[in-house]
Amino acid sequence: MTVRIGVTGATGRMGREVIAAATERDDCEVVFAVNREPDGETVDGVEIEPADEFDSLVVDREPTAVVDFTGPESAVDYAEACADAGVAFVTGTTGFDDDQRAALEAAGDEIAVLHAPNFARGVQALVNVVGEAVRNLQGYDVELVETHHNGKRDAPSGTANRLLEEIEANGEFSERTHGREGEAPREEAEIGVHALRAGDITGEHEIVLAGNHEEVRLTHRAEDRGVFAAGAVDAAVWIAGQKAGRYDFADVIGE
Numbered sequence: 001m002t003v004r005i006g007v008t009g010a011t012g013r014m015g016r017e018v019i020a021a022a023t024e025r026d027d028c029e030v031v032f033a034v035n036r037e038p039d040g041e042t043v044d045g046v047e048i049e050p051a052d053e054f055d056s057l058v059v060d061r062e063p064t065a066v067v068d069f070t071g072p073e074s075a076v077d078y079a080e081a082c083a084d085a086g087v088a089f090v091t092g093t094t095g096f097d098d099d100q101r102a103a104l105e106a107a108g109d110e111i112a113v114l115h116a117p118n119f120a121r122g123v124q125a126l127v128n129v130v131g132e133a134v135r136n137l138q139g140y141d142v143e144l145v146e147t148h149h150n151g152k153r154d155a156p157s158g159t160a161n162r163l164l165e166e167i168e169a170n171g172e173f174s175e176r177t178h179g180r181e182g183e184a185p186r187e188e189a190e191i192g193v194h195a196l197r198a199g200d201i202t203g204e205h206e207i208v209l210a211g212n213h214e215e216v217r218l219t220h221r222a223e224d225r226g227v228f229a230a231g232a233v234d235a236a237v238w239i240a241g242q243k244a245g246r247y248d249f250a251d252v253i254g255e
């Protein structure tokens with residue numbers, strides 16, 4: 001079976017990678033790709049169409065799934081349009097506020113919705129091990145540093161927030177401290193969170209656990225955005241035929 005994929009944010013950093021990853025697979029076809037204000041360009045031979053035609057494209061082209069890397073507001077709009085059309089929705093977009101997250105989850109009542117803040121398999125492994133590290137090192141100081149390109153809009157990253165949830169679920173922490181300045185001694189139970197933005201760095205996440213005259217560093221470094229795109233296309237293939245509900249990348253890779 002060929003999985004028919006619609007792509008949103010198609011001329012963005014990730015949208016281009018998704019088109020490339022999908023078109024190089026034998027089991028996928030990109031049936032449409034949209035961006036806000038396309039200027040007639042094509043990406044890997046796929047014509048980029050205007051985003052305001054999404055509602056008709058998602059019906060007429062009969063995609064199996066839409067893959068979205070845009071922004072939180074538009075991701076929610078696309079999820080709702082997919083719910084109306086009965087088309088599965090995969091999004092890697094980050095930076096949702098609580099209302100937007102609730103709206104995205106509500107779409108999961110109608111269709112299969114998969115949201116993952118990071119589609120790298122190595123990050124899923126990091127999520128799996130960080131809780132165990134925190135449990136084994138109770139009382140150690142924990143700090144998280146994430147580093148991304150200078151075009152990233154949200155901070156901390158979606159991946160950082162996911163890792164922080166895992167850290168908090170496995171240890172006794174009082175609060176997150178976002179950066180430090182001036183007279184700011186460390187509280188025993190705080191988690192320091194630091195967001196660096198520079199150049200075209202694809203994405204790095206490092207958790208530092210320190211105490212007892214030793215330190216442990218758990219680091220993931222994405223070397224190429226293709227790793228995220230490949231994971232997102234794997235998710236689009238996996239979600240074909242899934243029933244309505246809310247899914248994450250762990251479901252795709254079988255954990």
Ligand SMILES: NC(=O)C1=CN([C@@H]2O[C@H](COP(=O)(O)OP(=O)(O)OC[C@H]3O[C@@H](n4cnc5c(N)ncnc54)[C@H](OP(=O)(O)O)[C@@H]3O)[C@@H](O)[C@H]2O)C=CC1
Nearest residue numbers: 009012013014036069070071074092093094117118119228
């Ligand atoms: N889950 C994962 O593995 C990953 C997630 N991400 C996340 O994906 C998202 C996109 O990242 P990236 O590709 O780097 O960003 P870009 O800014 O490069 O691309 C975003 C694209 O979406 C379009 N867009 C943005 N806002 C809207 C809107 N309101 N309506 C319609 N189109 C819109 C932009 O159009 P225009 O050109 O007109 O602005 C652009 O083409 C971010 O939230 C990022 O954090 C990124 C990498 C991996």
Ligand SMILES: O=C(O)C1=N[C@H](C(=O)O)C[C@H](O)C1
Nearest residue numbers: 094117118152157158159203
């Ligand atoms: O914006 C990015 O580039 C990335 N965003 C995701 C996030 O916010 O966690 C994933 C990845 O780190 C790249």
